[in-house]
Amino acid sequence: MATKLVRPIKLPVKLQGLIDNHLKPAWEKVDKEKASTWLLLSPYIFLFTAFIVIPVLVAMFLSFTYFNVIEAPRISDLYGLYNYIMILTQDEVFLRYVLPNTLQYALITGPGGYALSFLMAWMLSQIQAGPRKFVALALYTPSMLGGVFIGVIWRTLFSGDKSGYVNSIFLDLGLINTPIDFLQSGNYLMDIMIFVTLWSSMGIGFLSMLAGILNINREMYEAAYIDGIKNRMQEIFYITIPSMKPQMLFGAVMAIVGAFNAGGIGVALAGSNPTPQYSGQLIVNHIDDYGFIRYEMGYAAALSVILLLIILLFSRVAYRLFGERD
Amino acid sequence: MASFLGTQINPKSFHRSQFKFYALLVPLSIFMILPVIYVVSQAFKPLSELFLFPPRFFVENPTLENFARLFRTASGTGVPMTRYLFNSIIITTLTIFLTILITLMTGYALSKKRFKAKKALFSINQTALMFVATAVAIPRYIVVTGLGLSNNFFAHIIPYLAMPVGLFLVKQFIDQVPDELIEAAKIDGANDWHILTKIVGPLVKPALATVAILSFQFIWNSTESSAIYIIDETKKTFAFYMATLTSSTAGPAGVGISAAAGLVMFLPNLIIFVVMQSNVMDTMSHSGIK
Secondary structure (H helix, E strand, O other): OOOOOOOOOOOOHHHHHHHHHHHHHHHHHOOHHHHHHHHHHHHHHHHHHHHHHHHHHHHHHHOOEEOOOOOOOEEOOHHHOHHHHHHHHOOHHHHHHHHHHHHHHHHHHHHHHHHHHHHHHHHHHOOOHHHHHHHHHHHHHHHHOOHHHHHHHHHHHOOOOOOOHHHHHHHHHOOOOOOOOOOOOOOOHHHHHHHHHHHOOOOHHHHHHHHHHHHOOHHHHHHHHHOOOOOHHHHHHHHHHHHOHHHHHHHHHHHHHHHHHHHHHHHHHHOOOOOHHHOOOOHHHHHHHHHHHOOOHHHHHHHHHHHHHHHHHHHHHHHHHHOOOO | OHHHHHOOOOOOOOOHHHHHHHHHHHHHHHHHHHHHHHHHHHHOOOHHHHOOOOOOOOOOOOOOHHHHHHHHOEOOOOOEHHHHHHHHHHHHHHHHHHHHHHHHHHHHHHHHOOOOOHHHHHHHHHHHOOOOHHHHHHHHHHHHHHOOOOOOHHHHOHHHOOOHHHHHHHHHHHOOOOHHHHHHHHHOOOOHHHHHHHHHHHHOHHHHHHHHHHHHHHHHHOOHHHHHOOOOHHHOOHHHHHHHHHHHOOHHHHHHHHHHHHHHHHHHHHHHHHHHHHHHHHHHOOOOOO
């Protein structure tokens, strides 16, 4: 039965008139192409603004205020710079532990993880595609475990009693007589954090670099050897890296972000915020401590702004190194 | 030419010069994967083996006891574990679907449309690649509350839909689609929606698969939204449940359960990545920033 199921709706005369006389001409005037473009863009722009741009702006604003969540934020004393002055002059924990810890952690895991990723990617590109898949998967696996599971793994391995695997190996080898409390004593936490972060640093930046190396035209190498390149070192610095600068930069940005994002690892390992004797305290944990434990949001916001500035600074360096100058 | 033969990138066959790379890479990859294997084997250990001293690396009498306990365990407030798992599955599915849709739409517009703010938008997005969400957790919390999303199921989803890395990758990939293809479709009367779903979408599948993986890895493992935005225990996620589980159940018995929970969390990650690996590598070759 091919009867028409949808019949045109009969609108009241007045409404039909309104549509014909006003809406239709107005609709015709709209640039469809433009409207469509902005329709495509609008969800992302809205979400991006709401959850990335505005939070950054709000953080900047709150950093100049005193805000305890219950009362409305008010501009603090000393023309609003109070929080910053406090951070830089009065916050002993920040200056003695958090800032040095963060710099040490970021400087080792950022460039370290990055160099490691490149080295691994480069070595992987030298072997056959079949085995490469498996090795790449093994190297990538730690980075997809997620903070919680990483915490479980390493807390089990570095468990402070003698049933902890690392302790039992050390006891077995006679290196130690009593089990070491790796995660709670504060002496080893930072080293373990750095180790674990490096272990899990071969993530998307690593994949990007691997793809970049594999994509380099083989003739480039042939030409280079004809032109007198002698060894692998020269090959890496004159051919490989320059030919994959875009991927190197992407990898660098991902390494920086990863290094600062993985800040929760110390708390995940030690199981408490603050970490024992502040040994694994990073800015991210310090922000959590002030923001969600002490509810000093203004102060926490000022710390966030400092963190964002540090990240920006690091990224600028990366762009300087690998960015293409026009 | 002898020296050149040994330096081949992406070699087709085995050559003895590759031996040194295998000698380094194979032990290293085993070392990388060992901790994971250890915890996986923990998950199958019966209680007696978890207490064993000295601890054994591999399980001897594998049992599903830990998994059974995990599924029976309820949190302090009496919410069963399966509820958290259910929440996580719904949240992850919705987030991945919406993220793909939004990144595809935006990536297409940024790559193929002509409008004034195009360059500016893309460079803003590129700056946002460095965005570290944890740094602005507090203002984000304020925005989420302001939008009335706090303690709402969608607080798990909406804040995480804008994904600068994803948009970046998809846009770079769409740049490879020839303009003529889209022009031809337009002449045939296709509108933007048709072009997206029938032409661009299928062509950039690898990039979309990559976005799906990244978004999955993030949202499936994320505890932030449950910890900060959500009050009701029944609306929280599996990752969050696992985080509380591992910090509240100490000792070897807890280790068994958390290892089992960890395995439940990790398996989907692994499977999805292995299935889509070639797509990811395809996308990554276009991932460069200039």
